[in-house]
């Protein structure tokens with residue numbers, strides 16, 4: 001489907017599809033607008049189903065005219081029926097969207113692939129980002145494959161594995177002495193002064209569209225219907241807002257039946273400005289200084305905070321937060337019940353899911369999808385102190401019988 005241009009989410013003013021991201025009149029965020037008069041309904045479902053096994057099967061609804069030749073094939077990750085975790089939480093209709101199964105093991109490959117396609121088209125040669133870790137990882141990998149220079153900005157103190165899995169692609173890794181919010185502010189200034197493609201700054205309208213594929217895939221994998229509820233980890237709030245937009249576009253195009261998806265946002269207590277505003281029943285999201293092990297969600301001034309609040313309220317969802325202790329417990333619970341090892345962001349999601357199921361806020365009959373957006377291997381620090389091998393023995397049957405049999409329950 002053709003891109004019509006960019007449109008301001010606040011005042012509706014239209015702009016050409018260029019590397020711009022704020023409205024000149026009201027400073028609202030710009031979004032991609034499509035000409036949705038093309039294929040619809042069954043015909044569109046067939047086009048999608050016949051497409052590649054990646055986000056590019058939804059190309060009709062992305063601002064990308066053709067599948068890029070430097071494709072790393074992100075997306076189309078498994079939707080898993082979570083019987084064992086569902087039993088533990090009293091949620092028989094629970095699903096997990098396992099987005100750890102991406103080229104750089106987080107959902108950021110989706111947004112980066114779309115941003116890079118736009119950046120290439122606009123003729124940029126330096127591809128950059130302000131990152132909490134996973135974004136830098138994805139930008140470095142996709143830029144390597146596309147043959148672009150990558151310069152990624154990260155706050156000091158990220159997990160070691162996130163820095164190493166980024167540096168291996170040989171970008172310039174710039175560690176900034178400050179928080180993510182400091183990094184982001186710096187990148188806004190750089191975008192003003194230099195002709196660089198900054199994925200989540202001047203390419204943000206394109207970048208953010210990539211996250212819609214998290215809704216498209218879930219709807220397709222559920223047999224062309226939306227779930228009753230989604231639980232989504234929230235940093236800037238972009239993913240949350242775009243998952244909602246994805247379901248809405250599918251409805252408008254007659255791809256899935258109309259249904260309100262209860263949009264439920266998960267934050268860490270150590271960086272929960274949106275959860276705080278939700279509980280205080282205000283519309284104002286006040287910035288905080290992050291202090292949590294969920295570093296990929298450690299954004300103290302979330303760009304889409306007000307939209308997250310609004311959507312959670314208007315859809316009958318919620319915004320909830322959990323402590324770092326609850327995050328670690330949830331990471332272990334997910335691993336023990338479903339064989340899936342997530343980074344703390346996924347622990348935030350499962351921790352909030354658990355809390356809302358226990359309080360009865362999530363009904364037992366709801367078809368619920370929890371988004372697991374990043375892999376545990378990149379954040380071993382979160383669990384290394386609470387898990388270790390159970391026992392060490394001599395290589396003898398006697399030692400085995402003495403030390404292991406009792407542990408294994410006979």
Ligand SMILES: *Cc1c(COP(=O)(O)O)cnc(C)c1O
Pocket residue numbers: 106107108132134135233234235236237238239240296297343345346373374375
């Ligand atoms: C970036 C990130 C998020 C948050 O995404 P936003 O669009 O900033 O809200 C969630 N989970 C993981 C693993 C991430 O890397």
Ligand SMILES: [Zn+2]
Pocket residue numbers: 008009010011012013023024025026027028
């Ligand atoms: Zn505007």
